[in-house]
Amino acid sequence: MADTSRSSLNHHHPLPPRRYIRDNMNAVSPSTTSRPYRSKSQRPCDRCRRRKTVCLIQAEGSSCQSCLKAQQPCAFEMPPTKRQRRTLDTQKRIETRDEQHGPGVASAEGVALHDTPTGLAGLAHRDVTTTVPVQSSPSATTPQAQSHRDLQYRDAHCTPTNPEAHAARILSAMETTGLPYASERRHRTHPHAGTPSNQTTTSYPVQYVRSFEQMEAATAQLCGMSAELDPWLLRHCKFDEYGMRGLQNITCRNVGGVPVQGLVPVHFIVTDNSLIQQDEHRSSDESRRRRMLEDLVPMSHGVRLISLFMRFVQPMLPIVSRSQLDRQLSENTVPAVLLAAVYASAIPYIAHDHVLFALPAMSDSLAETLWGMVVDWIQCDAHKPKLAIMQASLLYLQRLPLRPHRVLADTAARSSFLGSTVALAMSLGLQLESQPWGIPTWEKRLRRRLWWALYMEDKWTGLLMGRPPMIQKDEWDIFDLKEADLELGHRASFDVESDPNTSQDGVIFVFFVQLAGQVEKIQEAFYTLRASQRLAEDFRASVDAARPIRESLQAWYYSLPEELRLRSRAEGQSYRDHRQGVAVLHFSYLMLELFLYRAILRPLARSPPPPPVTNEEDESDSQSDPFFAHGLSSTWLLDDLTFESLEFDQLPDAGFAEFGEAAEVALNAAERCAAILVNFVASLVPQDFDVHWYPWTRICFATITSFITLLFVQAPTSAHAARSRELLKRWSLHLRSQHKTNEGLMTLGLLRLHSLQVEELDGLFSLSPSALELLSESRTKHGHVACEGAT
Template structure:
């Protein structure tokens, strides 16, 4: 393909040659490094002019000495700054700016120009603090510029961009902005923040944020990195703390506000803060919401961090903000593989952590709101997170001291939980895609009476993945793992939200199976197997909630947790409503009352559980209209819906007893798609159903009988509360 001649990067030239060519260079429209060549021997570059420093360019260099040292653009496009002069009144403090006459300005001796200095034009905005080198080299965290991803189908074709000459910073200036190349195929356009309409409001917003929490800002930052950051590591801790110790005043206002808002949830647990007046979190939320909307106009990684933190509030409206953040993340290229990008190594890890946090947020928001996900596997190229993606340089605390061994252990534990949450979210997303998309719903509706068998067939692969995930959990993520420091001081344990997500995923799967059952047309034994497996999952989830201790309840819980607690109650209500007999319905009614009591007690340490209690009450109100169910006693079926002794033979044959045909339990398992861990029910002699054994409870301590009175259950959890 013929290509137009490119303007080359300036080569080494002696000063005499520069002097001879200066008139020609003035007339050129410079791009790339050509813009850095002096148009006049004595003229300093823009940066040296602002610093009032001597501008020195060595022969053959494209940048002056200072610009090369600070790793910044060396340009000659700005006009000289206005000079200042003293007034004749002798008052040293009264200084006016020299104003260049314009065509519309009145003459100097006109009456309009003889007024006081109040009518003289405003002085130019002061020069912002220059970037520190660690931020200046980044792609998504520069202070005065933001980036937008250049897609493959845009007007800027990647092949044409590849013909452009890039400088040593992998940047090239053209008429519409600055192009930055991160690898041979991916490009971003860099824009100055000044181009956005709301630029300049950050300083006021940042001051408002600091005033809202003053003088407790440092203490809240300490709470944030001690309590929230380990299991939600979307901030580069040491970069943030270094900037804080250096009195950097260029933090993103909504990010700082989001950190303060979340940390305020642990205000009463800090012995130094508990007795002091708590800052107004509502005021912080108002500031954060306004400044976040402004920050989205010039997207940066800090914008994503702020939005994700705001979504972790217990009362956050996650759906609309989540969809906005997905769009911002795609502008930043968070959906791409950045493993070989020409950016700092620590920024690669940070981008991956933010990207996967966004993935988790999208998938769980899709589940709890019942709406389509916005992230698809076909356009998701982010590599799995590894331990190297959490790397920090010389990790220290907010107090400037190195982290203790216990603190380092808790940080590593939180990172493992975060990685496991990513894996679990992928399985949960597969459950939703398999059973709850519009195409899946059409398939099941078209199957008619065979819908349950079709669902069971599709359930088996994802169910095996879920079981294998649980079996492979590292010991540090188990609920019963030790969480004591060397001084036997109890630390908060954030493992709760991970295991709650596991039960929510299981319930979401079994919920679809129960919804498909039709007592009039479903095979009786298949109906029995499906309801028995669902009952096992419900009891396991409720017992998990019963066993939560204060160190679990007081820890960080992911944003979807309040809905996940609610889903357990919703599943119990569904089993109550669809119970074939009154005895089974009474069983679920009792367990739901018991579950509500547990949540109401636990809400004293985890306030977001109040929402789950309210939703349980709403479900009970709907069940008030449920028709009375017939007794199953005459059908020789227990109150749990399971055949009593003698109704099913222990081996062989095909006789039917009590209306239930005798089947081979394991054969049904394999044929209908149930995973091995659902084979917990084994027909055999016995007076009545006494509950299901569950390997899921092994990690929580000695298993307790599942069918116990509410009083016994309440006393069993009293030891976990003060």
């Protein structure tokens, strides 16, 4: 009994979508039990046959819906394809399998596993749920499932070339890897409501692969763990071979999987777009959008922009499927919102294309026009999420601000947009590992890359802005990104000539994702509210907390392959082979070192005493203040604070000696970290900026300014004050120099530097005695020189 109940609880891996209600399919009655006959004279057009989609012709003599949408005429010139016959070896294996275990074994297409034993073995440790069992008897097929099966069967993404041979091949792989299900779980007894003895044997039929993106007229959204449709209830549904089950005006899709313990049931709720309320004042017509885009960027120029995007942006942010983009370009079906975002992202690199560079229209104003269209279309389609909307949203987040907004680290609008992008990802189920799902392999890889791109954006933005990240670690379970997830595949029509710097397109992204994991550790350890309250005045605890993170950071650094390392020339100058993104990668790593030392420095100096707080209202109201709720008297705020004994603009003695040599070591290391960053930025060459820099890196330059200023403000000795002041001067020199050619990245850092001029710091901050003494000597010296010059 224990085994039976346990197996039934682990029984379903849920989540798939579907759209089947089409205008001219309403005539199919729910009571229909047989497939409607289709005469050979009514065969689908050539385009629908190539795409393996349903060919829907509204009226005799007109084109089908698919061709009308693509603005192409219907053609019926392709000869009928020959049926593939089962090989003798495959037939024998299937017959042997059926004799031993009976029919009904799920195929790899059905469980959406990789076709190799390695891919199957990789699931053994995961919490994978099972495909929902379906009664194998033909008489048990419901009319809705049969009707849906007829409509969907011709979909290329759903139908394996030879399902039986594929099932046998995967069965053999399962048995080789020892994955539970291949032998002991081919059939499962399901207790019905009532007595435990009332059981029937059910089998696991083939579940065909189908892409979520193929549902053009429907929207799929994840059914969460606590949703009103309980996933643990839905797992008991009887799904068809596509994992679909109709529930009146919606459809539930089970994404399939294998019965390995652990993964939760995953289902998607698929809704026809006609049922979703749309804004009548905004047009969501795809053909109209495409015409608008074509008017701005002709396709001949668009292909060149796509080539630039693939060369400069895709390696750093591989969120576009090359194979699918190539196919969609040939069929003129690329979503306009994605195409506009790709165009806008590529415009900053038109100097590398002699044709585009000579066009006056290719300017920043065109990019802003395109970005305006992108954000408008994203908001218009927010009610029907697709991967293309997610891709466009991530690209929009990479947009550098215009000149008036460069003085701000971030805006509330951008933070809200990031939040909506995270919500979109959750609706699409990107936070769940799609390895066992019944979707194409390219879509699994793309979903994984989209998730990690969003994860990286959220973690870095949260750390640099001092805000809690929106993605919580208990709410996702995606596999680590591997180089296999970034394979290029076949050469695409938009590919440029082979470039040694892009030969491993996107591999560097794997290391950026790993570094984002270190970002999460640092923020959790030091920069959450609770962590800051606990460690801000505890030097020893801060060092102890930093030690394992520092070791993890260094382990990451030593794991870098040779082509992603920095080298030095014989003459000692910094040298790089200009492999794309190496400078950004190392700059990001150094920034995390900075954040570690910044946290360690907090306990090394006490904060200035707060001034007395007065209340213009009745002082009796102060008893309701939280400070006094714990028995603190009003004199607590004024303890040892008198206008006669202490000046408010004076920082108390740091009490540096009480920390001993460890504090001196930490301070020297922090100064060295700042010096390394200053020298690193000074050594950057134009080729280092000839790649996509993530928008959060612009905040890093301002963070360096603040860090060096902190070293000077709380310098405990004259030697430390002199070193930190020299760092500020050198940083000012190099930042101004780099700003001339990289205004978008450097403006915020330079602005912060101008607002913190060294000679005026005593007017802004309560400086340490050593820093004050150094400033005083500097002013005296400059004043003496000025007097000598006047005489």
